[in-house]
Amino acid sequence: MSATIKDVARIAKVSPSTVSRVIADSPRISKETKLKVEQAIKELNYHPNIIARSLANRSTKIIGLIIPNTSEDLFKNPFFIQIMTGISIYAQKKGYYIMYSYSKKENEEIKFLKNYSNSKLVDGFILLTSKKDDKCIEFLKKNNYPFVVVGRPEDTNKVLWVDNDNFKAMYEVVDTLIQKGHSSIAFIGGPKQFNMSKDRLEGYKKALEVHGICIDNKMIEQEVNFTESCGFDAMNRILNYKIPSAVVTTDDLLAFGALKAINERIDQKIAIVGFNNTPLAVYQNPPLSSVDINAEELGYNAAKLLIGKLENELLSTNHYIVDTKFIERESTI
């Protein structure tokens, strides 16, 4: 068995309390005692038992990650793993641990949430997506459990969140296209249960409006699931109606599908823009322009907000907006 605080105390000829204080770097410990204890710690290769400490502290320093099962592109989109690394990097810095759980079954996230919080296993949560009427958010709010949402929630009041400025990001994309002379621009977007989808659509509309271009609802495909085949179908519906000079999408996967439809049916070039800048955007034919959303920084900031809250820091803000960057490639040249 490995050494406990009592063993250290015995070797250093002090009490366990003193050892504890040395570890916590309490100012009331004399230099000599501190040295003695530190030597004993080294000698025994002692490491505090985190579980015992957690029990005494009523805090585990564990963050729970709720990964949505609805996101069909979990595997195709590096978004989640990027967020997860961002979270991990900040958490490490602050000595926090991360727990995750994933389920294929619909709406099982709430089960984890309850299990983790009821059993006092985690100090707080990060939700990797926020849907409309999210049961998880509801539960966490009701129980006053600390949490951060990735993606702007319905009700931003008293909720901590991180997101991009999706309105602005899409506005800029469409604005750039218009500047290049495009005036017939189609839109393929995801389910409206995500604010992100709505915001990007609004950005699109606003840009058209500002430039005095009429919004044609038949050029707008909404509520499209984030899969290539749905993007493919949506693009075909648009092409059946009219051939646009450009298409913007709210996800690279949609763009991949759309590109396929275009390549199959149309000879002339249609400008196309993805979103999220997945690593393989550059390997499309033509290489796909896309908007980098900086997912890792989203995760990093989410962890920052949550840990700040957990440590009772005076938070200067309840959210972070992470910059996006429109990466132009051949698909818009």
Add this chain to the structure above:
Amino acid sequence: MSATIKDVARIAKVSPSTVSRVIADSPRISKETKLKVEQAIKELNYHPNIIARSLANRSTKIIGLIIPNTSEDLFKNPFFIQIMTGISIYAQKKGYYIMYSYSKKENEEIKFLKNYSNSKLVDGFILLTSKKDDKCIEFLKKNNYPFVVVGRPEDTNKVLWVDNDNFKAMYEVVDTLIQKGHSSIAFIGGPKQFNMSKDRLEGYKKALEVHGICIDNKMIEQEVNFTESCGFDAMNRILNYKIPSAVVTTDDLLAFGALKAINERIDQKIAIVGFNNTPLAVYQNPPLSSVDINAEELGYNAAKLLIGKLENELLSTNHYIVDTKFIERESTI
């Protein structure tokens, strides 16, 4: 504050030990007492504190995941997140929790490992890759800590591991190509510090040998990092030497790069095969044939092995071999 076992005991008019026994479903509790206690539990919405339980049990039911930082394709290859979901699914079934940690710095995995194990935070580990002379494996073996390795380790003796049969998988690919009439087949493979790379190369060589085709070392590019640009460069080196009729690679990313080189330089068609069957293989031009390695099942089995070990089951085997499947697409037609 939420209810503790003492509160339940008080309400049910029994001792905490009895409550504990009811929860553990001990056979020595009478039906009436059990009912009383269960009612009290419901009434108070009591949930056992996992931390306290862990302390008493000297076991946390937490599994630690060591994610390699060397894998440059962490974001590009869904391999890791697929493994992670497989692990999660089995762990949930068995009531285990999962902790992960990721660092960008070289060789920091061992730090987590030591931290997690010394502080008794996790019961065991799953290493998501195994390199040659892996410090982590060394440490875990020395300290007799339970762990499972994804990917066959150097020394399979007394180590639990899961892997595909990489030799066989590549053998079959090359065999299939030869059956189709190819005889000039190039090979682009990853670093030899991974057994997987070596096995796939051996499978390639064996298939050639069996069919009486000479092995031409100039057609073999080894030690290529798992990036598209390295694949691109490797392919160009091969093309500088000779134009093969087919190319096999040990990773889709390498294949993507190789494909690009081919498309840029050569008019004639060269058959090409990737590995790992990433979701976007199908979106290459032409759609890329690849080998599906069933990463989720690798993860699932890794968790199974580890948890079996942790629960002192008599393990019938120290490893699992997960089936692969050669998915043929246009790139080999």
Add this chain to the structure above:
DNA sequence: TTAATTTGTGCAATCGATTGCACAAATGCA
């Protein structure tokens, strides 16, 4: 009817830390 066994429950120690409070020794101040 009595002794032996089984059944059901509680006591108290334990897991390995933290921390408020008490108190002796050392120091400061007049």
Add this chain to the structure above:
DNA sequence: TGCATTTGTGCAATCGATTGCACAAATTAA
């Protein structure tokens, strides 16, 4: 020198569970 204050350490309770052991009551056997 004498008293007040500061400094450094230990005692013991606590966090919230689990579990070996003891033992009374109920049951069975003789």
